[in-house]
Amino acid sequence: MTGTLSTPVPDTVALDPNRHVPGARDPGFAQTLRAEWVKFWSVRSTPWSIGALVALGAGLTVLVCAVSAADLAEGTTGEAAGSFITWGMTVAQITAIVLGALVVTSEYGTGMIRATLTATPHRGRVLAAKALVLTGTLFVAGTVTAVLGYLGGNWFLEREGIGLALGDDGILRSLLGSGLYMAGIGLFAAAVGLLVRHTAAALSIVLALLLVVGNMVMLLPGAWGEWATKLMPGNAGSVVATPVSFNPDLLDPWTGFAVFCAEVAAVLLAGYLVLRRRDA
Amino acid sequence: MIEARGLTKKYGDRTAVDGISFTVHPGRVTGFLGPNGAGKSTTMRMLLGLDRPTAGSITVHGRSYADFPAPLRQVGALLEARALHPGRSARDHLRWMAASNGLPVRRVDEVLDLVGLTDVAGQRVGRFSLGMGQRLGIAVALLGDPPVVVLDEPVNGLDPEGIRWVRTLTRQLAAEGRTVFLSSHLMSEMALTADHLVVIGRGRVLADCSMPDFIAEHAASFVRVRSPQRAEVAELLRRDGLEVTAVDDELRVQGRDAAGIGELVGRQGHLLHELTLVSSSLEDAFMTLTAASVEYTARDRTPAGATR
Numbered sequence: 001m002t003g004t005l006s007t008p009v010p011d012t013v014a015l016d017p018n019r020h021v022p023g024a025r026d027p028g029f030a031q032t033l034r035a036e037w038v039k040f041w042s043v044r045s046t047p048w049s050i051g052a053l054v055a056l057g058a059g060l061t062v063l064v065c066a067v068s069a070a071d072l073a074e075g076t077t078g079e080a081a082g083s084f085i086t087w088g089m090t091v092a093q094i095t096a097i098v099l100g101a102l103v104v105t106s107e108y109g110t111g112m113i114r115a116t117l118t119a120t121p122h123r124g125r126v127l128a129a130k131a132l133v134l135t136g137t138l139f140v141a142g143t144v145t146a147v148l149g150y151l152g153g154n155w156f157l158e159r160e161g162i163g164l165a166l167g168d169d170g171i172l173r174s175l176l177g178s179g180l181y182m183a184g185i186g187l188f189a190a191a192v193g194l195l196v197r198h199t200a201a202a203l204s205i206v207l208a209l210l211l212v213v214g215n216m217v218m219l220l221p222g223a224w225g226e227w228a229t230k231l232m233p234g235n236a237g238s239v240v241a242t243p244v245s246f247n248p249d250l251l252d253p254w255t256g257f258a259v260f261c262a263e264v265a266a267v268l269l270a271g272y273l274v275l276r277r278r279d280a
Numbered sequence: 281m282i283e284a285r286g287l288t289k290k291y292g293d294r295t296a297v298d299g300i301s302f303t304v305h306p307g308r309v310t311g312f313l314g315p316n317g318a319g320k321s322t323t324m325r326m327l328l329g330l331d332r333p334t335a336g337s338i339t340v341h342g343r344s345y346a347d348f349p350a351p352l353r354q355v356g357a358l359l360e361a362r363a364l365h366p367g368r369s370a371r372d373h374l375r376w377m378a379a380s381n382g383l384p385v386r387r388v389d390e391v392l393d394l395v396g397l398t399d400v401a402g403q404r405v406g407r408f409s410l411g412m413g414q415r416l417g418i419a420v421a422l423l424g425d426p427p428v429v430v431l432d433e434p435v436n437g438l439d440p441e442g443i444r445w446v447r448t449l450t451r452q453l454a455a456e457g458r459t460v461f462l463s464s465h466l467m468s469e470m471a472l473t474a475d476h477l478v479v480i481g482r483g484r485v486l487a488d489c490s491m492p493d494f495i496a497e498h499a500a501s502f503v504r505v506r507s508p509q510r511a512e513v514a515e516l517l518r519r520d521g522l523e524v525t526a527v528d529d530e531l532r533v534q535g536r537d538a539a540g541i542g543e544l545v546g547r548q549g550h551l552l553h554e555l556t557l558v559s560s561s562l563e564d565a566f567m568t569l570t571a572a573s574v575e576y577t578a579r580d581r582t583p584a585g586a587t588r
Binding site: 021024032038039044112113115117118277 | 362375
């Protein structure tokens, strides 16, 4: 040091040991989780997305059941009532995707990620807390939505004498499965968000993959098309959320969901590696 | 104490920070000065573990930032670019940060009060003015009552009263024994706040010294002499061992004060039209120093401020 100061400069300074905020605790995963929970619920997009999920998921199920109950009862459609009782979730998944993507990409869009990572430099812990808050919320919201849709839709089905009991094959499974699928697809979008760090890009990729590519692959010829269709994340994962699938060629509910989980896990792992290695 | 050792950051083939080493000591305000794009913010980001150094290290109390279990209680940072979600209220922003480091909610109200944002704590920060945003950033930095405070361009967007407030606050934090590391591209602000300076340009350390040393070395002054007998006067002064530079119709003389020069010239009976002490400002000194780093030219003998 070349410095000559008018006041002597100490190399070490004893700060008042009681200076630290009283009541502070050493943070662990619970604190990170708490922080992510506060963050999640303190922006408007969260209640809006959840509200839209419930409204679309339950509302469209009730609507589609009300409209098609008579035809279903006559048997002219060739479809089972079980294909309609959670139908709204296929649209509601879009809100889960939006919420999942935003949880990650809004941090990059606003620069929040820098605050997040200075508060908790352990990036794996941040990701785990985020994933838990997102999937927990989506699971509860998805299940509640499916139950509401079932209650409302079934009222119309029962009037036509084709009501579905909770104990019927696949009903309970599809209600819980709706929650599971919403959680999974939201996490999938969040993982893609970690890779591209941009809201519009993440949404475009996930929606295109689910709604466009997922249906286009059916046009591929032979066994290629058959397996590509079965394995696309939206196709594999959503069977668990409906008592009777419109497409009988898809994987079995739990087999499909296991494949879907593996796909989500793979993208999430890639997202985690990017989060860990790339500059924030 | 903050220590950078051979710290380097490359983005592709562009070198943002080029092997810099410096130490920031507790108990005083250390200014981190450089023109925009000099590598200040990149250095700050590496300090906070946001960017990974290409080579070298930067540590706080001998540890990497990422190794602190509760970093907000060790290092408080105001980041240059706003690191906020515009839709979240100031209070909620502080609330999640407090939660993440196990700090009690009470502390949120304390720092809001400290920076004077209590009345607008419930408002979404997207509506905040630049100055309010800076105040919130400072509240974030002080949340964990940290021994090390890092402020990146803290006076940006503040009104004069706010600037004075930051100045007083940083001086006070240093007086309490904390390590205060303050970046700015404004030399004039540094002159009023910092005890010690680390000047960087193009990713290299150009100066690392106390403020008085910096002034003595870089903010040179000269005496401007105007005379109808310019050549004779110049000759006379040179013969007396003074350094004389002729610029336009004036002479710039270094090595003696105005009185001494006046007496010398007067004794020979030469006429004087002007005899003025010209002190270059620190701003000029800084400009000269960093301009040299940009152009990679040899050190000019013309005193700083000579272009005025």
